Amino acid sequence: MLKPVTVENALNMTNRLFIDVRSPSEFAEATIPGAINIPILDDYERAKVGTVYRKDSKEDATTVGLDFVASKLTGIYERIKYYSDIYDSIIIFCWRGGMRSKSVCNFLNMMSISNTYQLAGGYKAYRKHVVDFIDHSIEKYKFIMIHGLTGVGKTHILELLHQYGQPVLDLERLAQNSGSVFGDIVFEGSPPTQKNFEAFIFDNLSKLCNNYVFVESESKRIGGVHVPESLYTRMLSGAHVLIETSLQNRVDIILSDYVNQLAHKNEKIIAAIQNLNKRLGNDVVADLVHRVKAKEYTYVIEYLIEYYYDPLYKYSIEKYRPYDLTIEYENIEEVVPKLEHFVTYI
Known part of the structure; x- marks a missing residue:
């Protein structure tokens, strides 16, 4: 039957x-x-x-x-x-x-x-x-959006929050793209279609027991997919937290994310840098490619932070001031307790 x-x-x-x-x-x-x-x-x-x-x-x-x-x-x-x-x-x-x-x-x-x-x-x-859930049920969640310049460890903070049992929506992981010019280097496999991306969002949020959720600051488009309008609007209307740390920490985090485990992907890194010809100029890009081949990764990262990433994202950082909370850390483990304390007051 x-x-x-x-x-x-x-x-x-x-x-x-x-x-x-x-x-x-x-x-x-x-x-x-x-x-x-x-x-x-x-x-x-x-x-x-x-x-x-x-x-x-x-x-x-x-x-x-x-x-x-x-x-x-x-x-x-x-x-x-x-x-x-x-x-x-x-x-x-x-x-x-x-x-x-x-x-x-x-x-x-x-x-x-x-x-x-x-x-x-x-x-x-x-x-x-x-679709009904994303359009109509998203309003019950209070989003705490985590901001910060490239390399401050926003994704790592989401991972730590998840380990501590805090509700997290990791849109970059769901989209299989870490944003930026190097977005598809970290993840293996094919990125999701728009429909599957939205299904992942629903699956993630519908399983949460809390009415608040931590999310990384994102643009509306992540790789080949876009954040649904109702979700993006709700994210913007939530609380905003700025994360800051030293340049050395930022370099170390990027080294860990993109290079130390991914040296076998030099060609993908080089191809990504070559996409920056218009912004940085042919001579600079040629020099950066040479330094990647020579494994001078620290120089390449510091240069891109100073001359590409920080100028590119400065406006997006400034437009949310004043932040509801600013956390400056030396050890990234310090961030989670401060965020856990913060959510008790929102």
């Missing part, structure tokens, strides 16, 4: 797994965080079925689809059976709770896998849930 479940109820289930039975390209474009892809049709097969549906009939398209699926049934059963023994609930979904997820659920029920559910409305219903 088919067991439909709403998005809200599915998200509240414990020890559950979402299985996306759409094609690989649909899965890559947008899915539910944590879902795995067990497609019943690959991209070619899905396109072929769609063509038959448009040119011939629904019945002919169904026949073509069944021919494609028949040889996969054993593999689909074995994979889902494996997960059904691990998870209490398996939630199957397609685009809008149609034939693909329904047929898989019926097949699994026939094979006596009883802890499977069909997501009512499919991914389309989940997407609407995400």
Whole structure:
């Protein structure tokens, strides 16, 4: 018997797994965080079925689809059976709770896998849930935005806050981009699509128990994605904290983030520096590239801080004055207790 479940109820289930039975390209474009892809049709097969549906009939398209699926049934059963023994609930979904997820659920029920559910409305219903949350539920959160010049360790502070059990929204991590000209060097893998980025934001915020959350100061665009307007507006209306530290600390943090663990990515670092020709001039860029090749990283970082980053971001730092709190540290571990104390007064 088919067991439909709403998005809200599915998200509240414990020890559950979402299985996306759409094609690989649909899965890559947008899915539910944590879902795995067990497609019943690959991209070619899905396109072929769609063509038959448009040119011939629904019945002919169904026949073509069944021919494609028949040889996969054993593999689909074995994979889902494996997960059904691990998870209490398996939630199957397609685009809008149609034939693909329904047929898989019926097949699994026939094979006596009883802890499977069909997501009512499919991914389309989940997407609407995400958009509604971001548009209307974001107002319940008080954002504490952490500002500071490049290298002060804003991301590290968010990581420390998270370790201490404080609520954090790390947008750079979710976007797989650390901002700046070197934004894609730190992270591995492909950055998310806009829909997946928004799903990550929803997934992060909806799990918080607090009504406040720490976030790093960001522009509206982070790499290839943008912060939703309602979220960005709410961030700006929150509390603003300025972090300051010595130049040496800033250099050390950047060395740790970009070089000490990433020396094998010299070519990516060089390519990023070469994008600065218009701002710094060909001669300066050529010299910086030479120094990267010679592993003179400290010189390169200090130069970029003084002549590129600080002048570039000075305006964005100044426009939020006066800050609700300014923290100047020597040891970054000093920052978290001060922020924890601060939130008791907001």
